[in-house]
Amino acid sequence: MKIESITLHHIDMPLVAPFETSFGRETHRPCILIEMRADGLTGWGECVAGAGPWYAYETIGTAWHIISDFLAPMIVGQEITEPIGIVERFASVRGHPMARAAVEAAFWDLYAQARGVSLARLIGATRDRVTVGVSVGIELTLEAQLASIERFVAAGYARIKLKIKPGWDVAVVRAVRERWPDIALQVDANSAYTPDDAPIFRELDEMNLLLIEQPLHHDDIVDHARLQAQISTPICLDESIHSPEHARWALDIDACRVINIKIGRVGGLTAARQIHDLCAERGVPVWCGGMLETNVGRAVNLALAALPNFALPGDISASARYYHRDIAAPDFVLNDDSTITVPDTPGTGVAVLPERLRDVQVREVIIGKG
Ligand SMILES: [Mg+2]
Numbered sequence: 001m002k003i004e005s006i007t008l009h010h011i012d013m014p015l016v017a018p019f020e021t022s023f024g025r026e027t028h029r030p031c032i033l034i035e036m037r038a039d040g041l042t043g044w045g046e047c048v049a050g051a052g053p054w055y056a057y058e059t060i061g062t063a064w065h066i067i068s069d070f071l072a073p074m075i076v077g078q079e080i081t082e083p084i085g086i087v088e089r090f091a092s093v094r095g096h097p098m099a100r101a102a103v104e105a106a107f108w109d110l111y112a113q114a115r116g117v118s119l120a121r122l123i124g125a126t127r128d129r130v131t132v133g134v135s136v137g138i139e140l141t142l143e144a145q146l147a148s149i150e151r152f153v154a155a156g157y158a159r160i161k162l163k164i165k166p167g168w169d170v171a172v173v174r175a176v177r178e179r180w181p182d183i184a185l186q187v188d189a190n191s192a193y194t195p196d197d198a199p200i201f202r203e204l205d206e207m208n209l210l211l212i213e214q215p216l217h218h219d220d221i222v223d224h225a226r227l228q229a230q231i232s233t234p235i236c237l238d239e240s241i242h243s244p245e246h247a248r249w250a251l252d253i254d255a256c257r258v259i260n261i262k263i264g265r266v267g268g269l270t271a272a273r274q275i276h277d278l279c280a281e282r283g284v285p286v287w288c289g290g291m292l293e294t295n296v297g298r299a300v301n302l303a304l305a306a307l308p309n310f311a312l313p314g315d316i317s318a319s320a321r322y323y324h325r326d327i328a329a330p331d332f333v334l335n336d337d338s339t340i341t342v343p344d345t346p347g348t349g350v351a352v353l354p355e356r357l358r359d360v361q362v363r364e365v366i367i368g369k370g
Contacts, residue, residue, distance in 0.1 A: 001038040001114060002079050005368030006072040006103070009033040010060060011360040013294065015322055020138040022165035022192035023054035029292045029322070030060050030362070033352065034067070036106035037368075041113050044328070044352055045105030046297035048264035049098040055190070055239070055291075056218075056265065058098045066099040068365055075103070076368035083108050087270050097242060097267035104268035105300050105348075113347035118303070120342045123273060125306030129339035132305075133159030133184070133313035134321065135290060138168055142175055149176060158338035159184040159210070159313040165192045170203045177207050184313070188213035191239055195223050198230055205231040210312065211258050214238040221246070221255040234258045238289060243267060244274040251282050258312065260289040263300060272304055280309035290315035295328035299348040302332070306342045316340060327356045 012030045019026050032047040047067070049058040074089050086104045093100060112119045120128075134157040139145040149160055162176065164187045173187060186209050193200065193215045201215060211234045216223045218239040228235045234257035241247050241259055243266055250256050259279055263272045279286045288305040291297070298316060305314045318340065319331040328350040332340050343349020 001081065001110060003075050003077065003368070004037045005366055006067075006076055006106070007035040007364055007366045008064060008068055008072075009035065009357060009364045010064065010362040011327065011357065012362050013323055013327070013360055015292070016320070016324060018137070019292065021163045022138075022190045026051075031294065032060060032063055032067070032102065033294075033296060033327070033357070034102045034106040035352075036103070036110055038110055039114060041110050043106040043108070043110030043113065043347065044296050045102040045107075045109065046293055046300075047098055047102035048262070048291035048293065048297060056098065058096060062096065063099040063102070066093070066096045067103060068367060071099060071103050072367040080107065083111055083270055087268065098264040101264045101266070101268040104270065105263065105297075108269055108300070109347045116346050118342075118344045118346060119300065119348050120303035120306045120344070123269065123303060123307065125303060125342060126308045127306045128342050128344065129335065129337075130302055130305040130310070130316060130342055131158070131313045131339050132316045132334070133157055133161055133338070134317050135161045135188070135315045136163065138163045138165065142172060145172060146175065146179060149180070153180065153183065156334050156336065156338055157317070159186070161213075161315060162187045164189050166197070169200055173204060173207050173209070184210055186210040186213065186236075188238070189215045191216060191218040195226065198227060201227060201231050205233050209233050211236040213260060214240065221250045221253060224250070225253045225255040228254055228256065236260050238262070239265070241266065241275070244271055244278060247275045247278055251278070251284060257284060259284065259286045261286050261304070262289040262291060263304060264291060269300065269304065273307070276304075276307050276309050285309065285311035287312035288314035288316055290317065292322050294323065295319055295326045295331065295350045296348070296352065298332055299328075299343055299350045302340060302342045303348065313338070325356060327360060328352045
């Protein structure tokens, strides 16, 4: 396929409700959509870089710069036959995994469409429904936190992930456990703690959690290995795993016993599959994390999470969890068994709606002939 053009769309989407983590509180989510044209087809990818350098160093601004000034010019006008061709061309770029992943995703969509198969089938998916959970943001009071969980339990989510931060951890988890003694529960600290906080994790270790996600420094694996040796609840790494190499290093020293795979964080769907395969070989379960994606990114997450070693529920909520009006259709809904159906139409299975895109677009730029 000859890549004719790449258009970057910077959009800003109002969230259904504010979402708070240990980084802060968000009411809108900006993102960059990548529209790639080749052979009369259009592929879409979503860049999950945030408004500021909080979850990762990449932002809308850095991703815009890297994609428009470097990545797009490397491939526009080029004949590329396989997704690995994108990965190889980007191999000279250090870092910026979210920028690379977004462009690669748009190519995967094109590539699957050109073959007339769904992305899920193309990458080796083994299931047509994916079990999902919900990531619940931090609320201002314990009462509000319990009420928000109640709403998601009532909506049918079979696994709850709580965001924790210093001062909002053991007592909250204990209250949730008292209210829902048997619900599948896990916590995510987004790197808000230090090794001196080990006693907090020994207390959480008693609360029958599925896993404790990224308790320590966002780039660390060594301290996580020391903490894992002190608790029996599996540590799950998120922020620290930037590539298949990072995954291997972490597993080699028992820094974690579960990995949260996010396509953007690890630099693309190809790398995400490599981490999946490595973890499968080592008997380590993985799950698919979420970055408040629109339906464009959500569809790719569902395809990935349909691979066999995605053994734990993903943070791939229904579309209505985050947005009243998504920019792509169809919307994803929660089935009765806390699953979401994996699209089976060619490509990612969602189409961007131009009028909705216009409503939320901040700026656009076209590289190549538009
Ligand atoms: Mg996380």
